[in-house]
Amino acid sequence: MATIRLTTAQAIIKFLKNQYVRRDGREIQFFAGMLGIFGHGNVAGVGQALQENPDFPYILVRNEQSAVHMACGFTKMKNRMQTFACTSSIGPGATNMITGAALATINRLPVLLLPGDIFARRNVAPVLQQLESPYTQDIGVNDAFKPVSRYWDRIYRPEQLITSLPEVMRVLTSPADTGAVTLALPQDVQAEAYDFPEELFAQRVWHISRWTSDRFLFSQAVDAIRTSKHPMIVAGGGVLYSEASQALASFVKQTGIPVGETQAGKGALPYDHPQNMGAIGATGTSAANQLAQDADVIIGVGTRYSDFTTASKTAFQNPNVRFININVAEFDSFKHSAIPLTADARLMLEELTEALKDFKVDAGYQARMATLKESWEMEVDRLFHLNNQPLPAQSEVIGAIWDSAEPTDVLVSAAGSHPGDLHKLWRTHQPNTYHMEYGYSCMGYEIPGAMGVKIADPLREVYAFVGDGTYLMMPSDILTSVQEGIKIIMVVVDNHGFASIGGLSQSLGSGGFGTRFRMRDLQSGQLEGEYLPVDFAANARSLGAEAITACSMDEFRQALQAARNATKTTVIVVNADREIRVPGYDSWWDVAVAETSTMDSVKKARAEYEAALKKERYFL
Ligand SMILES: Cc1ncc(C[n+]2csc(CCOP(=O)(O)OP(=O)(O)O)c2C)c(N)n1
Numbered sequence: 001m002a003t004i005r006l007t008t009a010q011a012i013i014k015f016l017k018n019q020y021v022r023r024d025g026r027e028i029q030f031f032a033g034m035l036g037i038f039g040h041g042n043v044a045g046v047g048q049a050l051q052e053n054p055d056f057p058y059i060l061v062r063n064e065q066s067a068v069h070m071a072c073g074f075t076k077m078k079n080r081m082q083t084f085a086c087t088s089s090i091g092p093g094a095t096n097m098i099t100g101a102a103l104a105t106i107n108r109l110p111v112l113l114l115p116g117d118i119f120a121r122r123n124v125a126p127v128l129q130q131l132e133s134p135y136t137q138d139i140g141v142n143d144a145f146k147p148v149s150r151y152w153d154r155i156y157r158p159e160q161l162i163t164s165l166p167e168v169m170r171v172l173t174s175p176a177d178t179g180a181v182t183l184a185l186p187q188d189v190q191a192e193a194y195d196f197p198e199e200l201f202a203q204r205v206w207h208i209s210r211w212t213s214d215r216f217l218f219s220q221a222v223d224a225i226r227t228s229k230h231p232m233i234v235a236g237g238g239v240l241y242s243e244a245s246q247a248l249a250s251f252v253k254q255t256g257i258p259v260g261e262t263q264a265g266k267g268a269l270p271y272d273h274p275q276n277m278g279a280i281g282a283t284g285t286s287a288a289n290q291l292a293q294d295a296d297v298i299i300g301v302g303t304r305y306s307d308f309t310t311a312s313k314t315a316f317q318n319p320n321v322r323f324i325n326i327n328v329a330e331f332d333s334f335k336h337s338a339i340p341l342t343a344d345a346r347l348m349l350e351e352l353t354e355a356l357k358d359f360k361v362d363a364g365y366q367a368r369m370a371t372l373k374e375s376w377e378m379e380v381d382r383l384f385h386l387n388n389q390p391l392p393a394q395s396e397v398i399g400a401i402w403d404s405a406e407p408t409d410v411l412v413s414a415a416g417s418h419p420g421d422l423h424k425l426w427r428t429h430q431p432n433t434y435h436m437e438y439g440y441s442c443m444g445y446e447i448p449g450a451m452g453v454k455i456a457d458p459l460r461e462v463y464a465f466v467g468d469g470t471y472l473m474m475p476s477d478i479l480t481s482v483q484e485g486i487k488i489i490m491v492v493v494d495n496h497g498f499a500s501i502g503g504l505s506q507s508l509g510s511g512g513f514g515t516r517f518r519m520r521d522l523q524s525g526q527l528e529g530e531y532l533p534v535d536f537a538a539n540a541r542s543l544g545a546e547a548i549t550a551c552s553m554d555e556f557r558q559a560l561q562a563a564r565n566a567t568k569t570t571v572i573v574v575n576a577d578r579e580i581r582v583p584g585y586d587s588w589w590d591v592a593v594a595e596t597s598t599m600d601s602v603k604k605a606r607a608e609y610e611a612a613l614k615k616e617r618y619f620l
């Protein structure tokens with residue numbers, strides 16, 4: 001057997017460089033490179049191997065969490081056909097990636113994490129940053145990656161790579177099982193050499209399968225749709241990952257079935273498609289939510305039915321409602337006691353189109369859809385042009401961004417009041433242009449996530465919609481965007497704190513306690529003083545970005561144009577009225593209210609809460 005002598009770290013890089021994926025006859029190199037930060041736990045191992053492999057790009061970021069977010073933004077934009085690996089030192093560098101790992105796993109996004117680990121040899125323990133355990137030597141902080149990883153291994157001996165790396169690839173490239181994959185790399189093992197079989201480094205192509213469903217279940221699903229009166233589709237992220245938009249458009253054109261889109265599925269159909277009712281669920285449109293209430297068959301395509309999608313199990317009120325779930329993951333296809341079509345979305349939609357040639361929803365249902373859609377579009381126009389004074393409403397800010405964007409440009413966001421507003425209002429022309437991280441809804445995703453999208457497609461403008469709360473949590477990778485020439489347009493909406501959680505707190509009787517960015521008032525002891533003096537533009541400039549403060553909607557529109565013309569990351573800061581919100585439409589979200597309190601406002605909220613709870617359903 002021919003062998004090649006490499007360190008563990010060198011072997012990993014050589015292996016990663018040679019992995020490819022294939023789908024629909026297209027072959028792509030799976031890893032675009034490595035993101036991360038060096039410390040003593042990886043500098044002489046993975047760091048040295050990267051230096052020796054300049055054809056495997058390495059990007060130095062400012063926070064390990066950002067590295068994982070960037071990889072997630074990138075792979076989502078690539079429909080999971082390509083990703084990055086992330087390297088960190090041991091201890092805090094490693095644990096900084098745990099939030100990113102959870103985000104990747106929840107959103108079903110493939111990322112490879114290579115946290116450094118403590119000496120396998122152990123004689124020098126405890127090393128700097130080591131968590132010691134009095135009851136075992138076989139535990140460390142990297143064990144905390146286990147619940148947030150789809151595959152986890154620790155490499156104590158170089159030759160373990162020979163059996164571990166193929167497992168890493170199996171999981172990363174599995175449409176059903178993918179998520180964060182963690183290989184913990186003890187720092188001494190990273191530098192240790194071994195005679196690896198050369199075959200390990202041969203080019204490998206991982207075929208990404210499209211598989212069809214069980215025939216009996218398929219015929220049951222066809223019958224259920226054929227005998228339904230008011231069927232409705234819930235289009236999730238799986239539609240995009242499967243590249244099934246065309247198949248979905250053909251299916252709904254033929255059958256007349258309306259579609260509601262989840263956060264991950266938004267853009268599955270163009271917004272002006274007659275059957276696209278827009279966002280569904282707690283952050284849904286009046287059109288989608290009213291249809292969902294009465295629908296007798298829900299066809300979930302590539303959705304995990306989060307509580308936002310089901311409006312905490314209140315969205316579907318027809319007593320006889322049944323579910324058909326098309327999903328590559330059995331785990332999801334069985335949800336809500338559905339007829340499970342455990343299969344690829346595109347294949348299934350094509351097969352259903354063929355099998356339901358003679359089916360169309362009745363004229364009354366089609367007319368209802370048309371009326372609901374028309375009034376929803378009027379509502380969006382109203383919210384885009386509120387002309388609120390003196391400060392604009394956030395919906396006007398969204399309208400102006402939408403006006404400035406080309407149909408192919410990408411909007412990225414994650415947490416705050418804007419995910420709900422954008423889910424309802426953003427008018428998506430095509431797939432992969434609305435990029436909301438709403439599985440983990442993680443503040444701090446927006447900037448590195450947008451950078452990952454831009455790396456995936458440098459020809460498009462990428463907008464990161466960022467709240468002032470998010471900005472203050474993780475602005476540091478603006479500098480990385482400057483370092484790498486990854487231009488994004490950031491819109492920072494300054495509303496002096498958490499409009500989202502503040503509004504939620506108000507609606508639950510707590511008046512926005514602890515959600516405003518104000519000085520502590522010495523009299524009351526509360527955060528009720530002057531607004532905190534944050535100069536976001538100066539802060540962004542200090543990190544190398546262009547920055548514009550817009551004081552009116554006219555200035556904001558001009559700033560958007562300037563940002564589009566700019567060659568480097570541009571941050572636009574705009575103040576918006578925290579209290580002028582986009583309303584909810586025929587929907588609800590379960591956030592438990594205190595059962596007992598001395599506050600009348602909380603008692604009142606609790607009574608309303610108990611009434612609302614009654615609409616929650618089991619689907620058995
Ligand atoms: C990392 C993280 N911490 C906390 C939260 C809970 N959370 C959700 S939205 C939000 C406030 C966001 O504030 P900002 O970015 O200013 O947006 P706004 O609510 O004002 O629109 C918080 C704290 C979260 N989603 N992520």
Ligand SMILES: [Mg+2]
Nearest residue numbers: 467468469497
């Ligand atoms: Mg805010």
